[in-house]
Amino acid sequence: MKARILILLLPVLVGCATATEVATTVGVGTGVITSGQKQAIDQTATKAERAVRPITDREEYYIGRGVAARILSQYRFYNDSETIWYVSHIGNTLAINSPRPYTYGGYHFAVLDTDEINAFACPGGIIFITRGMLKLVHNEDELAAVLAHEIGHVVQKHGLKAINKARWTEVVTTLGTEAARAYTGAQLDSLISLFEGTIDDVFQTLVVRGYGRGDEHEADKVGIGCLQASGYDPAEFHHLLVSLKAAQKGGAGGFLSTHPNITDRIEKVSMGLKSAGESPAPPERIARFKRSASSW
Amino acid sequence: VGWGVQAEMEIADTMRRDQVRRSVLIFMLFFVPALAMAGKMVTVKVQKSTVFHEPNFFSRSVVSVEYGDQLEMLEELKDWVHVAFRGQRGWIHKSSLTSSKFNLGTVFVGTSSPSATHDEVAIAGKGFTPEVESGYRQSHREMNYALVDEIESYRLENDSLRDFIRQGGLKIGEAQR
Numbered sequence: 001m002k003a004r005i006l007i008l009l010l011p012v013l014v015g016c017a018t019a020t021e022v023a024t025t026v027g028v029g030t031g032v033i034t035s036g037q038k039q040a041i042d043q044t045a046t047k048a049e050r051a052v053r054p055i056t057d058r059e060e061y062y063i064g065r066g067v068a069a070r071i072l073s074q075y076r077f078y079n080d081s082e083t084i085w086y087v088s089h090i091g092n093t094l095a096i097n098s099p100r101p102y103t104y105g106g107y108h109f110a111v112l113d114t115d116e117i118n119a120f121a122c123p124g125g126i127i128f129i130t131r132g133m134l135k136l137v138h139n140e141d142e143l144a145a146v147l148a149h150e151i152g153h154v155v156q157k158h159g160l161k162a163i164n165k166a167r168w169t170e171v172v173t174t175l176g177t178e179a180a181r182a183y184t185g186a187q188l189d190s191l192i193s194l195f196e197g198t199i200d201d202v203f204q205t206l207v208v209r210g211y212g213r214g215d216e217h218e219a220d221k222v223g224i225g226c227l228q229a230s231g232y233d234p235a236e237f238h239h240l241l242v243s244l245k246a247a248q249k250g251g252a253g254g255f256l257s258t259h260p261n262i263t264d265r266i267e268k269v270s271m272g273l274k275s276a277g278e279s280p281a282p283p284e285r286i287a288r289f290k291r292s293a294s295s296w
Numbered sequence: 297v298g299w300g301v302q303a304e305m306e307i308a309d310t311m312r313r314d315q316v317r318r319s320v321l322i323f324m325l326f327f328v329p330a331l332a333m334a335g336k337m338v339t340v341k342v343q344k345s346t347v348f349h350e351p352n353f354f355s356r357s358v359v360s361v362e363y364g365d366q367l368e369m370l371e372e373l374k375d376w377v378h379v380a381f382r383g384q385r386g387w388i389h390k391s392s393l394t395s396s397k398f399n400l401g402t403v404f405v406g407t408s409s410p411s412a413t414h415d416e417v418a419i420a421g422k423g424f425t426p427e428v429e430s431g432y433r434q435s436h437r438e439m440n441y442a443l444v445d446e447i448e449s450y451r452l453e454n455d456s457l458r459d460f461i462r463q464g465g466l467k468i469g470e471a472q473r
């Protein structure tokens with residue numbers, strides 16, 4: 001009997017826009033739910049389906065700018081043109097060898113004037129490295145490893161994962177179904193407040209709490225891929241983590257408070273490096289690192 | 297002898313049929329997907345990107361494209377897409393593209409309403425926009441957006457990056473080709 005109803009419902013089902021509508025239409029047809037219940041379920045599902053729409057690259061860019069602005073309101077910017085030039089060249093070499101060479105606003109690299117050993121990747125590609133981290137690395141390949149790991153976070157959009165899901169759902173709900181030409185005052189106020197909360201979500205994860213273990217391993221994996229594709233020695237990634245662990249024992253904060261699983265990462269990175277075999281760094285790479293490092 | 301001739305004719309006939317089958321198969325494998333792809337439109341989802349002469353970041357630039365530009369997709373090669381735009385053809389990296397049926401201009405200038413869609417670029421006219429950022433900046437003057445703008449304005453010359461890569465014994469994006 002129910003099969004017959006289904007056959008009769010077929011032309012109606014074909015016209016349904018979503019899987020939920022198909023299910024509720026069948027539900028009404030078979031007497032499982034009433035038409036009133038169908039309407040309520042369809043409306044809820046439509047809201048949920050709208051809510052799952054991903055954050056676009058353009059929105060990611062504005063969130064990243066907000067996070068960067070907040071970081072720069074707390075840290076001093078290291079305005080040394082030679083260092084910016086050097087770090088930006090390494091970073092962009094890695095970025096074009098990454099799975100995501102283009103982001104909405106592109107990759108940008110900057111140095112924070114602090115002894116804290118740290119690095120931050122804002123969503124969309126603004127990447128900060130501290131002078132403390134610059135002083136820790138021993139060569140260009142180790143510096144590349146820090147930047148490659150941060151690019152890994154951008155590639156995987158880890159920063160966006162930190163955004164409270166309910167907050168993002170509210171953003172989409174606030175936008176409504178109508179393609180309004182301009183926001184109403186109340187809509188804009190609400191979106192600004194949600195934007196502030198979103199920036200705070202990402203900032204707290206980047207600067208205060210740190211990413212989860214899974215995200216760190218994923219960023220390491222992408223980072224190693226970028227290093228290998230760029231011609232850097234991925235084994236230096238291992239040396240970098242060992243240096244970070246030693247600094248952790250020495251009681252340094254910053255990176256080490258937001259990246260607590262160094263031993264675990266050293267083990268995983270070592271496993272991933274077994275097949276790697278890069279030629280030693282040419283003299284120019286060694287020389288330019290020494291020239292730049294003299295000002296750090 | 298007669299049997300032999302007939303057998304030869306049958307063999308020749310079978311070979312011809314095989315040849316036709318092979319030709320049809322080759323056509324299906326290579327030309328049909330190309331025909332299906334030709335005419336498919338893709339949209340630039342990043343602020344700026346470049347269509348290169350070859351699928352390589354250091355190849356000659358054919359034309360610059362901007363957010364919302366629609367390009368005709370001709371073929372794909374790994375992470376690169378061969379496109380046609382304003383009468384010119386070249387290669388663009390796929391990370392700067394999204395599939396879209398919509399004309400973005402209408403979303404931004406508000407001359408018409410786009411249909412409800414999950415399409416990435418079409419929905420980007422709403423959400424966290426420059427208008428929202430501007431409102432946030434007004435109420436949070438302590439946030440250092442001036443420095444963010446300065447950091448974003450720093451651009452590397454393509455030649456400079458290519459020299460840096462070569463002199464350092466590094467690789468020029470071969471993995472992306």
